[in-house]
Amino acid sequence: MKRWNGWGNADTTYYVPESALVYLRGVLGELSTCPDATEEAILPSVPKSRLLAHPLVAADPETRLRHARGQSLPDWVALRTGRIPAFPDGVAFPRSEEQVGGLLSYARQTGARVIPYGGGSSVVGHINPDKSENPVLTVDMGSLDKLIDLDETSCVATFEAGVTGPALEAQLGEHGYTLGHFPQSHEYSTLGGWIAARSSGQQSYFYGRIESLFAGGRVETPAGRLDLPHFPASAAGPDVREMVLGSEGRIGIITRAQVRVRPHPQVEEFHGVFFPTWEQGMEAVRSIAQQGVPVSMLRLSNPLETETTLILSGKSWIGPADKGLRLIGFGDRRCLLVFGVTGTAAHVRRARGETAAVCRKFGGLFVGTVVGHTWEKSRFLAPYLRNTLWEKGVAVDTLETALPWRNVPAAAVEISASIREAMEVLGEKVLVIAHLSHVYRDGASVYTTILFRRTQDPDLLLERWQAMKRAASLTIQRNGGTISHQHGVGEDHAPYLPAEKGSLGMQIIRNACATFDPDGMMNPGKLF
Ligand SMILES: Cc1cc2nc3c(=O)[nH]c(=O)nc-3n(C[C@H](O)[C@H](O)[C@H](O)COP(=O)(O)OP(=O)(O)OC[C@H]3O[C@@H](n4cnc5c(N)ncnc54)[C@H](O)[C@@H]3O)c2cc1C
Numbered sequence: 001m002k003r004w005n006g007w008g009n010a011d012t013t014y015y016v017p018e019s020a021l022v023y024l025r026g027v028l029g030e031l032s033t034c035p036d037a038t039e040e041a042i043l044p045s046v047p048k049s050r051l052l053a054h055p056l057v058a059a060d061p062e063t064r065l066r067h068a069r070g071q072s073l074p075d076w077v078a079l080r081t082g083r084i085p086a087f088p089d090g091v092a093f094p095r096s097e098e099q100v101g102g103l104l105s106y107a108r109q110t111g112a113r114v115i116p117y118g119g120g121s122s123v124v125g126h127i128n129p130d131k132s133e134n135p136v137l138t139v140d141m142g143s144l145d146k147l148i149d150l151d152e153t154s155c156v157a158t159f160e161a162g163v164t165g166p167a168l169e170a171q172l173g174e175h176g177y178t179l180g181h182f183p184q185s186h187e188y189s190t191l192g193g194w195i196a197a198r199s200s201g202q203q204s205y206f207y208g209r210i211e212s213l214f215a216g217g218r219v220e221t222p223a224g225r226l227d228l229p230h231f232p233a234s235a236a237g238p239d240v241r242e243m244v245l246g247s248e249g250r251i252g253i254i255t256r257a258q259v260r261v262r263p264h265p266q267v268e269e270f271h272g273v274f275f276p277t278w279e280q281g282m283e284a285v286r287s288i289a290q291q292g293v294p295v296s297m298l299r300l301s302n303p304l305e306t307e308t309t310l311i312l313s314g315k316s317w318i319g320p321a322d323k324g325l326r327l328i329g330f331g332d333r334r335c336l337l338v339f340g341v342t343g344t345a346a347h348v349r350r351a352r353g354e355t356a357a358v359c360r361k362f363g364g365l366f367v368g369t370v371v372g373h374t375w376e377k378s379r380f381l382a383p384y385l386r387n388t389l390w391e392k393g394v395a396v397d398t399l400e401t402a403l404p405w406r407n408v409p410a411a412a413v414e415i416s417a418s419i420r421e422a423m424e425v426l427g428e429k430v431l432v433i434a435h436l437s438h439v440y441r442d443g444a445s446v447y448t449t450i451l452f453r454r455t456q457d458p459d460l461l462l463e464r465w466q467a468m469k470r471a472a473s474l475t476i477q478r479n480g481g482t483i484s485h486q487h488g489v490g491e492d493h494a495p496y497l498p499a500e501k502g503s504l505g506m507q508i509i510r511n512a513c514a515t516f517d518p519d520g521m522m523n524p525g526k527l528f
Contacts, residue, residue: 004039004066005079006387008187014384016392017314024394027431028453031393037082039065045082049089050135052110056099057090057137067091067138068129070122072492073397073465076390081458086129088115088138095143097255100220103139104253107521108222112137115523116249118193119164121185123398124490126197126248130525139253141192147171148256156215156230157261161192161254177261180207187380192254197488198246200438202379206296206342211245213259219244221252221516230258243512248488249523251516267348268296272371273337273364274330278302279409281335282436284362286405289439293354294347297340298439302412305433305449306336312385313374330365337364338375393454395461399472400437401481402445411479412446415472419450422471426464428452438485445485448472489527497528
């Protein structure tokens, strides 16, 4: 069963060795925990629903609590302390596109606000109801999860938009195909959510980001149905798909999507390479991207993330490997690259050889597939670490951006420094680690993880998080980075969007949303 106040399946646990906790206490100071609010304690605080009864709408407190918040740090604090300011008044589970359209009509007639809900894996406050005069209807798309059509000649699949990552891959897998879109939230996030939040998978270097995979589809909007036919390419004016990508539930509900799929690759491998320094590693991945070496993934950890990841993994081979690396000159400044190669056997051989040649040029040391496959095995387990660490007294959050290469080295350092400084002012320590998560010819995504101590006082915890988030966001913008490479805008990034889009850009976004949703009933407060 899905955990109601944290990440993932309630039966899955990420084990953290005692040695890792010793390390974290050494960096952060003594850790303290306090009991979380129980579901039973919170349920009586769910107010009476203000919605008129509807056969598709569940209004029981448990369903409403389970759809009240996503996965951002403020969401976690709300759920774990039971201080949840607003709940949806009801949650609908439509089973057809017609029912989605019908629910929008019902919402309009009853003055309800509508929140489209995919997997609820948003980390920026996308699906949280506001305290509002109007009742709030959350529309959970989870029952719309079928493959509608697979056009094997064109390699295009049509899915209902509520399908989760595993269900989508399983249905394609029966025919020998894959979408290859693997965000770390794959287990629970949905196709509609990926499109609406402009998601990026871990191997988007090879398979493409969701904007290149999304070929067409259908959206039920308050102003009517929007059909987006699939064309392999088109010069017929502005592309309306772009209004759907990143729409964050503000224009309507995506009910189906056509996506570009591929036959399952014959071979997939993940390799590890150590570099003596972060700078050498960055030069190597930039060269790989700019020379067009056909890898499927490049993930370069900075020295502190390299060290922290190895310690948290608790693997028995880490100690001897560490000694061996130090003996040959890979000391405290070393950093780890995990790269993937995907395709036919011949393609994989070529890509591996070319990558090896570039890495060697920049001092890289190949360590084979052990590290790479350890990463692969735990790629969807890693988010469970957040549950375990929370229970041990450590809060974890992530933030990300993408910047032109020219700005990447300085920004990567400054983002971490700004977060540490924000906490220093508050007399607290924070462990800030980072990696380049996605690499492009013209730039890279810097993905930063922060680990800091929980406090007994949730307001103090939020104050610290806000100070770090603000410092990092302003530093990102000062360095010419986007406020989000993959997590979207939601509530948390909305204050920073005008600086990125400009006033005319914001007006275009607002006007477009108003065309689809003249009464402003769709997911208010998100995006702008
Ligand atoms: C542990 C973890 C790891 C993550 N890793 C990644 C990652 O690697 N890459 C990445 O891109 N993101 C990642 N995310 C963020 C998140 O998973 C993505 O934003 C994802 O796209 C959200 O999908 P969802 O189905 O859960 O959408 P939700 O969280 O339910 O909703 C997100 C937004 O999309 C809208 N929406 C959802 N479905 C529809 C629909 N059918 N029609 C219209 N609007 C809709 C919602 O209204 C909301 O505004 C991660 C999150 C977590 C918790």
